[in-house]
Amino acid sequence: GEDVEQSLFLSVREGDSSVINCTYTDSSSTYLYWYKQEPGAGLQLLTYIFSNMDMKQDQRLTVLLNKKDKHLSLRIADTQTGDSAIYFCAESMRNQGGKLIFGQGTELSVKP
Amino acid sequence: KAGVTQTPRYLIKTRGQQVTLSCSPISGHRSVSWYQQTPGQGLQFLFEYFSETQRNKGNFPGRFSGRQFSNSRSEMNVSTLELGDSALYLCASSLRTSGSNEQYFGPGTRLTVT
Numbered sequence: 001g002e003d004v005e006q007s008l009f010l011s012v013r014e015g016d017s018s019v020i021n022c023t024y025t026d027s028s029s030t031y032l033y034w035y036k037q038e039p040g041a042g043l044q045l046l047t048y049i050f051s052n053m054d055m056k057q058d059q060r061l062t063v064l065l066n067k068k069d070k071h072l073s074l075r076i077a078d079t080q081t082g083d084s085a086i087y088f089c090a091e092s093m094r095n096q097g098g099k100l101i102f103g104q105g106t107e108l109s110v111k112p
Numbered sequence: 113k114a115g116v117t118q119t120p121r122y123l124i125k126t127r128g129q130q131v132t133l134s135c136s137p138i139s140g141h142r143s144v145s146w147y148q149q150t151p152g153q154g155l156q157f158l159f160e161y162f163s164e165t166q167r168n169k170g171n172f173p174g175r176f177s178g179r180q181f182s183n184s185r186s187e188m189n190v191s192t193l194e195l196g197d198s199a200l201y202l203c204a205s206s207l208r209t210s211g212s213n214e215q216y217f218g219p220g221t222r223l224t225v226t
Binding site (some may be wrong): 031034041042043045088090092096099100101102104 | 200215
């Protein structure tokens with residue numbers, strides 16, 4: 001079935017690395033996405049990874065995908081206070097067109 | 113290039129009324145998807161339109177409907193509003209080609225039903 005799970009909260013110190021985790025259940029996932037939502041705003045696409053890839057790096061962001069365990073993570077290097085937000089992982093599936101299945105979101109709090 | 117725009121940004125309606133929300137996609141994008149975001153249920157897919165045709169539909173009652181125009185702009189309508197319809201309604205646009213199908217979201221319409 002379709003289910004995406006995330007831990008709800010993460011707190012880090014400014015300058016540390018943050019790792020946000022996500023697990024999904026559907027093996028027909030094609031792409032997996034990370035979105036960021038700041039208070040009162042829509043969702044900002046951060047990065048995405050094809051389900052056959054293991055890793056993708058984009059500046060301070062590193063996405064790791066373990067397809068066997070259906071586990072996805074987003075690492076933010078040198079976390080800044082401006083990174084404080086809610087982070088959502090989402091999956092798209094074969095033959096489901098534009099439908100994204102979202103996790104509950106992880107609230108990242110960065111303390112100075 | 114301008115982003116996805118949604119109007120209105122905020123709306124207050126009374127139970128039993130109906131409401132229409134509008135979404136203008138990024139220029140050149142032909143696919144528009146709608147999502148409902150609530151604290152309890154999170155982000156849930158409503159429907160997707162591509163070239164004026166509904167391509168996919170989420171698990172919502174028939175009170176929720178939508179359409180897409182020839183210029184790719186989309187509207188969604190909710191009839192006979194209930195208190196539980198209070199939510200942030202987000203639309204997203206994409207090129208809808210085969211492949212990654214990145215979706216770009218608008219700022220949302222905050223609907224409050226009293």
